[in-house]
Amino acid sequence: MDSAEKRPLEDGLAPPPREANTDLNDFLGALLLIAVSIAFALAALRIPFQSSSWVWYTSPGIFALVMAICLGGCSLFVAYRGFRGWLRNRQNVVQPIGWGGRLRLWGMGRFLGSVAIVLVYILLLGKVPFLVASVGLILTLGTVFREGRLWDAFRPAIIASAVVVVVTYAITKIFGIMLP
Amino acid sequence: MDILSILDGLWRLLLDPVTVLYVVIGCQAGILFGMMPGLTTTTALSLLTGLTFSLAPEKAIAVVLGAYVGSVTGGSRSAILINIPGTPAQAAVCLDGYPLALQGKAAQAIGLSVTASTLGTLMGFISLALFTPLLGALALRFGTWEFFWLAVFGVVVAGSLCAPNDPIKGWIAGFFGLLLNVVGDDGIHAIPRFTFNFVQLSGGFSLIPVLIGAYGVPEVLNAIRKREKVVIQTKVDRVVPRFREVLKHRWIILRSSVIGIIIGIIPGVGSDTAAWLSYFTAKRRSKHPEEFGKGSIEGLIAAETGDNACIGGDIIPTITLAVPGSAPAAVLLAALTIHNIRPGPLLVTEQPHVVGQIIAISMLSTIAVFGLSLLWVRQMVRLLLIPRNVLMPAVLIICVTGSYALSGRLFDIYVMFGFGLVGVLLQELEYPIAPFVLGFILGPMAEDNVRRALVITAGDPSPFFTRPISLVLFGLLVLSLVGPTSLGRGIKSRIVALWSRKG
Numbered sequence: 001m002d003s004a005e006k007r008p009l010e011d012g013l014a015p016p017p018r019e020a021n022t023d024l025n026d027f028l029g030a031l032l033l034i035a036v037s038i039a040f041a042l043a044a045l046r047i048p049f050q051s052s053s054w055v056w057y058t059s060p061g062i063f064a065l066v067m068a069i070c071l072g073g074c075s076l077f078v079a080y081r082g083f084r085g086w087l088r089n090r091q092n093v094v095q096p097i098g099w100g101g102r103l104r105l106w107g108m109g110r111f112l113g114s115v116a117i118v119l120v121y122i123l124l125l126g127k128v129p130f131l132v133a134s135v136g137l138i139l140t141l142g143t144v145f146r147e148g149r150l151w152d153a154f155r156p157a158i159i160a161s162a163v164v165v166v167v168t169y170a171i172t173k174i175f176g177i178m179l180p
Numbered sequence: 181m182d183i184l185s186i187l188d189g190l191w192r193l194l195l196d197p198v199t200v201l202y203v204v205i206g207c208q209a210g211i212l213f214g215m216m217p218g219l220t221t222t223t224a225l226s227l228l229t230g231l232t233f234s235l236a237p238e239k240a241i242a243v244v245l246g247a248y249v250g251s252v253t254g255g256s257r258s259a260i261l262i263n264i265p266g267t268p269a270q271a272a273v274c275l276d277g278y279p280l281a282l283q284g285k286a287a288q289a290i291g292l293s294v295t296a297s298t299l300g301t302l303m304g305f306i307s308l309a310l311f312t313p314l315l316g317a318l319a320l321r322f323g324t325w326e327f328f329w330l331a332v333f334g335v336v337v338a339g340s341l342c343a344p345n346d347p348i349k350g351w352i353a354g355f356f357g358l359l360l361n362v363v364g365d366d367g368i369h370a371i372p373r374f375t376f377n378f379v380q381l382s383g384g385f386s387l388i389p390v391l392i393g394a395y396g397v398p399e400v401l402n403a404i405r406k407r408e409k410v411v412i413q414t415k416v417d418r419v420v421p422r423f424r425e426v427l428k429h430r431w432i433i434l435r436s437s438v439i440g441i442i443i444g445i446i447p448g449v450g451s452d453t454a455a456w457l458s459y460f461t462a463k464r465r466s467k468h469p470e471e472f473g474k475g476s477i478e479g480l481i482a483a484e485t486g487d488n489a490c491i492g493g494d495i496i497p498t499i500t501l502a503v504p505g506s507a508p509a510a511v512l513l514a515a516l517t518i519h520n521i522r523p524g525p526l527l528v529t530e531q532p533h534v535v536g537q538i539i540a541i542s543m544l545s546t547i548a549v550f551g552l553s554l555l556w557v558r559q560m561v562r563l564l565l566i567p568r569n570v571l572m573p574a575v576l577i578i579c580v581t582g583s584y585a586l587s588g589r590l591f592d593i594y595v596m597f598g599f600g601l602v603g604v605l606l607q608e609l610e611y612p613i614a615p616f617v618l619g620f621i622l623g624p625m626a627e628d629n630v631r632r633a634l635v636i637t638a639g640d641p642s643p644f645f646t647r648p649i650s651l652v653l654f655g656l657l658v659l660s661l662v663g664p665t666s667l668g669r670g671i672k673s674r675i676v677a678l679w680s681r682k683g
Contacts, residue, residue: 022610029609033352040359043374053369057634060366060373063627064359071355074348107405114404115601118576122597125580126590134580138573145404145569153567160570164577171578174205176234177585180593 021102023089026082030075037072040064110145117141130179131168135161189536193544199242202235203541206243207548210250215257215560217264219399219575221451222617224251225511226391229518230582237519242541244515248508249545252451252488253297253553258564260289269451269490272459272483279475290557292477293484295426296433298550300485303437304444304492305542308499311445312535315500316528322501324633325643329653331626334447334503335619337660341446341453342612351661353611357619358626360385367628380591387514389583389596390620394613395507396579397600400572402607429481432462436485443486444493450506450614451487451494458486495542499523499535502625507614510621518586 047061056062103109121137128136142157143150172179193199206228213224224247232240255266260277273293280289322330335358339350363374364384375381426433436458443454462482463472472479494505495512502523504510516523521534528535583596603613637643644650 025609029605029611032605033356036356037359040362040374047371047373055639057639058368058631060369060371063630064362064373067355067359067362071352071359074352074355078348078352107407111401111405111604114401118401118597122580122593125593134577137577138570141404141573142567142570147407147567147569153569156567156570160566160574164574168577168581171231171581175231175585177231177581178588180580180584180590 023082023085027079027086028082030079030082033075034072034079037068037075041068041072044068113144114141117144125180131165134164134168138164187536187540189533189538189540190543193242193537193540196238199239199541200544202239202242203246203544204548204552206246207250207545207552209243210247210252211254211257211549211552212250212560212563213247214251214254215266215564216571216575217258217262217266217564220267220395221248221251221255221269221508222391222511223396223399223575223579224248225508225515226388226395227578227582229511229515230388230392230585231578232515233518233586237521238537238541240519241515241521241538242545244512245538245541246545246548248491248512249301249488249542250549250552251508252491253294253301253549256293256297256484257290257557257561260286260293261561262564267451269455269487270483271452272455272487273480275459275473275483276476276479279473280477280480283475285475289480291554292425293480294550294553295423296429296481296484297488297553298546299426299433300437300440300488301491301546301549302543303434303485304441304489305539305546306492307441307489308492308495308542309539311496312500312528312539313532315496316525319500319525320529321649322525323647323650324629324636325647325650326653328626328629328633329644329650329657330501330503331622331629333653333657333660334622335615335626336657337447338618339612339615340660342614343610346610349609349611350615353606353613354615354619356611357616357621358623359619361620361623362627367624368631380589385595385599385620386586386592387621388518388586389592390599391511391514391617392579392583393596393599394603394617396575397597398603398607398613400576400579401600401604403568403572406568425477426481429478432478432482433485435461435465436482437489440486440489441493444490444505445496447497447503447505447618450508451490454490454493455483455487458482492542495538499538500525500528504618504621507617510617513621 041064044061044065047059049056049059049062054060117137117140121133124133138161139154139157142160143153146153168179171177193203209228210221210224213219213227214221225244228244228247229240232243235243251267252269255270256273256277258264258266259270259273260281263274263278265271265274277289277293280286335354336351339352339354340347341350343350343353361384363381365372365375365382372382439458439461440451440454443457444450459472459479459482462478463469466472466476466478468476468478490506494509497503497505498509498513500523502513504513513523521527521531579596580593583592584590586592606613606616633643634641645654
């Protein structure tokens, strides 16, 4: 397993089958959902069940509490199932590549990069004119995540920027909406 | 509501050229969205609902309905030419459409798929015209107890059917949607819930930014993440629908239409299920099942008819019960509500002209999409060659514009992005998005009705189980919960075993 982990991706190793990681993913994802349900349940319990305006069955928190219990209960089942499956299979599962390789294959770098750029764009809205920020977004994403040479990526990005400016302007005129 | 209402709606529509123009704009936008891999019908509708907010109701609905029909039909273009379904519903079209294109029959495949789509859509809308008054009359007997069960049933069934291999994940997604909907002021006592004293949250999360976020943003981020190069293997010269060939497959069209309509009526289950079910039924019944997957015309027609017939089926419960038949229908429901058209039993009985207008717009959209699908095919195919890393930022900008347009708050853009990240996480963990969105939409219906029902009976829950329609809905809910589990399978096999022993 170790030698396989160290082998470069270029060796032609196929990405690990989805099933190999499903149990662990299920377990971790369910833990996250359990945390959400607990947070909602605790917040719902802080809303009084009895007051001068309502009784328990019309309490503003009752529906949220029931939904949080349903979500938590189902998530607990998935977490248990995932953990049991992971314990059972972890000896048998052979990972051809390590975590780093798998994240790279998934495209984590590109994903985090695009999220960061989009986040900056969204935070700039309201501070920078919308069309300027939008052109900046297209040029940045278009060139940062290009496949070939810079100019080859730059040209379609410029054309797309121009099209977006025209289309956005047309949309505001046709549908009469405001821009951020 | 009768045929006269529909004809009246159609006549009024044709007399208003501006609305007709909006139908055409909506159809064309829908076709463009549908053919772009990664952009779904729901994304198209969410964006256009936001963008058309300031238009008059009939014009806004014209754009949204046009886009609905256009995007479901448009998706087959990329499925046939580049083997990438434009929308998930067209995944079944790839199986035979792309092999046909590789055989040099791309034009024939596009022509046939467009014709099958049009016939399927028309059948769906005919069923809409026929069944809406019937279901509307039945829905008048529904009380607050039945509407509660209907909302819960919709979420649970959507969960079961959207995650057939692991229904519990579908239910979790549904419960998560129901839970997130409670954020904001309580509908009865106006008590702030889960707002953390944040005034922007007092109205809760707006539906359109949530929809755009859940459907649009993950598509944008995933398209940038993946490295995909689009290659068009074949040329498209002339697209002419082969009517004789279509006529030869009339039974497949009829059968697939019925399947599509029935699947459409089931809450939360959309065109993709209808397309696959129609495809496999056609394969099972075919004299040449071996041709399926290698360029079968029957397979192509079945999948295309099924997914388009689903539109009409989707709209039936949306209009009569305010329970959307699928995720795009949920957006349609939101669009109607935003424009002060309240779907439900009363809409059918008290405002039949509105229902007639909706059906008339749908019929006109079908005809417009048919015409537009045969026009500028080559030019539109070239759009598929736009690099993803350039196209998707442009889509994101439209997402931002659509989210902001509704209430002019930057907060809605943050909500959109936040729900986009939630959508990515759910997708990666293999939780379906549709039940999540349906839960979010049906949340108020479930919560308000259960609390109202308990107020009426002073806390006595027995009417939930003793009223006849309530009992039926509860029984169906239990069946849909137990059915996919091992207990359900065990009971089913026992019944089968008992039956065969008796026989």
